[in-house]
Amino acid sequence: xxxxxxxxxxxxxxxxxxxxxxxxxxxxxxxxxxxxxxxxxxxxxxxxxxxxxxxxxxxxxxxxxxxxxxxxxxxxxxxxxxxxxxxxxxxxxxxxxxxxxxxxxxxxxxxxxxxx
Amino acid sequence: xxxxxxxxxxxxxxxxxxxxxxxxxxxxxxxxxxxxxxxxxxxxxxxxxxxxxxxxxxxxxxxxxxxxxxxxxxxxxxxxxxxxxxxxxxxxxxxxxxxxxxxxxxxxxxxxxxx
Numbered sequence: 001x002x003x004x005x006x007x008x009x010x011x012x013x014x015x016x017x018x019x020x021x022x023x024x025x026x027x028x029x030x031x032x033x034x035x036x037x038x039x040x041x042x043x044x045x046x047x048x049x050x051x052x053x054x055x056x057x058x059x060x061x062x063x064x065x066x067x068x069x070x071x072x073x074x075x076x077x078x079x080x081x082x083x084x085x086x087x088x089x090x091x092x093x094x095x096x097x098x099x100x101x102x103x104x105x106x107x108x109x110x111x112x113x114x115x116x
Numbered sequence: 117x118x119x120x121x122x123x124x125x126x127x128x129x130x131x132x133x134x135x136x137x138x139x140x141x142x143x144x145x146x147x148x149x150x151x152x153x154x155x156x157x158x159x160x161x162x163x164x165x166x167x168x169x170x171x172x173x174x175x176x177x178x179x180x181x182x183x184x185x186x187x188x189x190x191x192x193x194x195x196x197x198x199x200x201x202x203x204x205x206x207x208x209x210x211x212x213x214x215x216x217x218x219x220x221x222x223x224x225x226x227x228x229x230x231x
Contacts, residue, residue: 031216042207042223043161050216059218089159095216101149102168103216107161 002026004108006092012114013082021077021111025094032075033105034067035091043091049075050097082115089113119143120208120222127227129198136183137193137225139208145169148212150191151219152182155205164206167191195227203229 005024013019025032034046045059049069060066064082069075079086089112093105121140129135141150152164167175167182175182183192195202205226209219 033218035221043209043221045218045220048216048218056218091161093161097216101147101211101213102166104151104163104166105161105219106163107153109158109160 004092004094004106006090006108006111008111009109010112010114012116015084015115016081018078018080019082019113021079021090021092021113023075023077023092023108025073025075025092026096026106028096029094029106030072030097031095031103032069033093033095034075034077035093036088037091037110038088046077046090079113082113084115087113087115119220120210122208122222122225124225125223127225129195129227129229131200131229131231132197134194134196135198135227137195137206137208137227138190139192139222140188140190141208141210142189143210143212145212148210150182150184151209151211152180152191152193153207153209153221154202155207155224156201157204161207165193198229200229200231203227 007022033048035043047057047067051072052069064080067077089110091110093107095103148169150167154162165177165180167184179196181194205224207224208222
């Protein structure tokens with residue numbers, strides 16, 4: 001079936017503008033995760049959802065970042081008043097409930113955000 | 117303190133040889149899972165192999181195997197018979213507790229396979 005879908009694949013925006021990044025998880029996957037990867041770096045956890053609720057928002061770097069998930073499916077990550085340090089690849093992943101600790105994350109291809 | 121440590125920023129291996137990528141982890145939980153992902157230059161994250169803390173045998177998936185040493189808290193990835201297409205970043209990750217909590221990733225190792 002279809003994998004995790006992210007849009008847009010690339011986004012160039014001016015400093016100070018707001019951006020919305022979208023993630024459509026694998027059908028039936030109840031958990032959804034957002035990570036950020038700066039150039040040549042590892043993955044930085046941002047937030048995750050179980051269904052529509054976010055048990056852990058500890059990774060959001062500032063109050064300019066927010067995320068929501070509706071209908072237990074699509075999620076949107078919003079960055080307000082973008083800064084140049086927000087430039088990174090934003091990766092979304094989903095996983096299937098019921099496999100417990102062994103459930104792998106399935107990643108989308110990411111959104112490359114460039115703030116000029 | 118870092119949860120996942122990958123001490124090798126870069127590794128080189130000759131085609132057809134085996135290579136070991138190191139990963140050590142830090143947790144006080146008894147139940148946890150360890151994962152390895154491959155990220156080629158295209159950027160996609162590809163799940164390779166999983167090892168559970170209670171698994172008695174080392175995990176294997178094709179040419180990938182995991183050298184799991186629980187007492188040392190290490191979970192090294194072994195790639196046998198390296199191929200040019202194995203050139204990529206490799207990330208070790210851990211999930212603590214149970215359920216669908218997030219994975220914590222290491223900083224990765226860049227593997228280059230030489231013909």
